[in-house]
Amino acid sequence: MNEIQESIHQFILSEFLPGEDPSELTESTPLITGGILDSISTLKLVNFLEERFNVTIEAHEAGVDNLDSVGQIVRLIEEKKSAA
Known part of the structure; x- marks a missing residue:
């Protein structure tokens, strides 16, 4: 697991599961x-x-297309960071 994935994984486990x-x-x-x-x-x-x-995650990005799995979230964050 990379650092982004590990961080997201831990947050979801501690907050929601x-x-x-x-x-x-x-x-x-x-x-x-x-x-x-x-x-x-x-x-x-x-x-x-x-x-x-x-x-910054725009309102249109905060839905099932980008946030329905850890993998999708990691890709979204990596895209955001590389575009910055």
Whole structure:
């Protein structure tokens, strides 16, 4: 796991899946469509991502297309950081 992925993985486990087996949260686990994230927790995740990685996530980016799995989130952050 790279640093970005590890950070996101740990945040999701501690904030939204406390006590769950870390190996159950994979790169492709559905977060929004799987019911792990609702609208409030998605906002909390976006706030964490913006603060932790010093990026801005636009409203149109904060949905199932970019935030439904750890893998999608990592790609979004990597794209944002490389464009900066």
